[in-house]
Amino acid sequence: MLAWLWTRLSEGGAQVSISGRALGRFPASDVERLLRAQVLIEERKADTWSVCAECDCGLDARPVEQIDDAFRACCPHDPSADVTLQRDDLRRFSVDVDRLVARIAASGDLGGAVARIADGIWLLGDTTSGHAVVMSFDADNLVAPGAVMAIRAAVGPKPIMAIVHDLSAAGTAIRLRESGIEPRRIADVLRTAPDGADRLVVDSSPLQATAPRLVLNLSAQSAMLDGSRLDLPMQMFALFRLMAEQAIKRDPVLKKQEIETQTGRPANEIARDLRNALVSSGLSEAQTKSLVATVRARGYRLGLAPAEVVIEP
Numbered sequence: 001m002l003a004w005l006w007t008r009l010s011e012g013g014a015q016v017s018i019s020g021r022a023l024g025r026f027p028a029s030d031v032e033r034l035l036r037a038q039v040l041i042e043e044r045k046a047d048t049w050s051v052c053a054e055c056d057c058g059l060d061a062r063p064v065e066q067i068d069d070a071f072r073a074c075c076p077h078d079p080s081a082d083v084t085l086q087r088d089d090l091r092r093f094s095v096d097v098d099r100l101v102a103r104i105a106a107s108g109d110l111g112g113a114v115a116r117i118a119d120g121i122w123l124l125g126d127t128t129s130g131h132a133v134v135m136s137f138d139a140d141n142l143v144a145p146g147a148v149m150a151i152r153a154a155v156g157p158k159p160i161m162a163i164v165h166d167l168s169a170a171g172t173a174i175r176l177r178e179s180g181i182e183p184r185r186i187a188d189v190l191r192t193a194p195d196g197a198d199r200l201v202v203d204s205s206p207l208q209a210t211a212p213r214l215v216l217n218l219s220a221q222s223a224m225l226d227g228s229r230l231d232l233p234m235q236m237f238a239l240f241r242l243m244a245e246q247a248i249k250r251d252p253v254l255k256k257q258e259i260e261t262q263t264g265r266p267a268n269e270i271a272r273d274l275r276n277a278l279v280s281s282g283l284s285e286a287q288t289k290s291l292v293a294t295v296r297a298r299g300y301r302l303g304l305a306p307a308e309v310v311i312e313p
């Protein structure tokens with residue numbers, strides 16, 4: 001039921017109204033439990049019903065009449081098209097999204113606190129294997145400019161897994177993985193046990209989530225790549241930092257002019273010095289060239305995905 005609610009919110013927006021008829025697919029006790037927990041909030045009952053399919057009555061909605069204990073949505077044209085309604089059909093519910101997210105998190109074996117990280121993105125907690133689990137209304141939200149940065153700021157250098165309702169659009173899963181986020185469909189990780197309880201199970205499926213490869217610590221002026229410390233002179237660190245900061249932006253290319261403005265040296269010279277310093281730190285020539293990659297006629301870019309880069313203050 002939690003996965004179903006999440007999907008309704010993902011498709012209809014946070015203000016979606018859910019009808020009692022739609023909730024009729026779930027046991028009344030489950031609905032009652034979520035009402036008590038204020039995940040579901042009962043709104044004013046509906047007093048109209050949608051018009052019949054292909055009706056030419058011209059109404060936006062048809063009135064509902066109460067006759068004794070029965071309700072009837074009346075078609076002005078054709079009494080045989082009237083719909084008899086159950087009392088619950090007219091109930092309307094909204095969803096408290098933060099409470100729903102908290103409940104989904106609580107159904108899994110996660111550590112840490114639930115928090116809203118960005119618009120439509122929540123941190124659920126950490127798995128026992130040390131992955132940060134986030135949830136998003138929409139897979140596209142996760143690759144929007146600034147989203148990966150906001151997630152990184154919240155989770156630090158942990159590999160990231162994201163739960164979304166739909167991954168069917170072409171290239172969505174690939175784009176997420178390129179950003180260093182391992183996606184999961186909610187239907188695959190939130191399952192209903194025979195007793196009706198929902199359980200979030202994220203560790204049973206293999207995870208190849210990206211761990212950060214580069215960690216820059218600005219106050220210590222230190223850089224770690226794949227667990228090894230890079231020994232960079234101050235000026236080289238400054239350039240490397242500019243590249244890392246650019247790498248998590250929408251356009252990851254650090255422009256030549258920007259390098260010259262910031263360092264006061266010709267871009268090709270200082271980039272060459274940075275590569276030499278990286279070689280002195282133990283990287284191969286090839287690794288160095290892909291890490292500090294030349295973008296012809298524009299500048300330089302760091303050869304890492306946004307989620308592979310962590311910048312600590």
Ligand SMILES: [Zn+2]
Binds near residue numbers: 051052
């Ligand atoms: Zn009609």
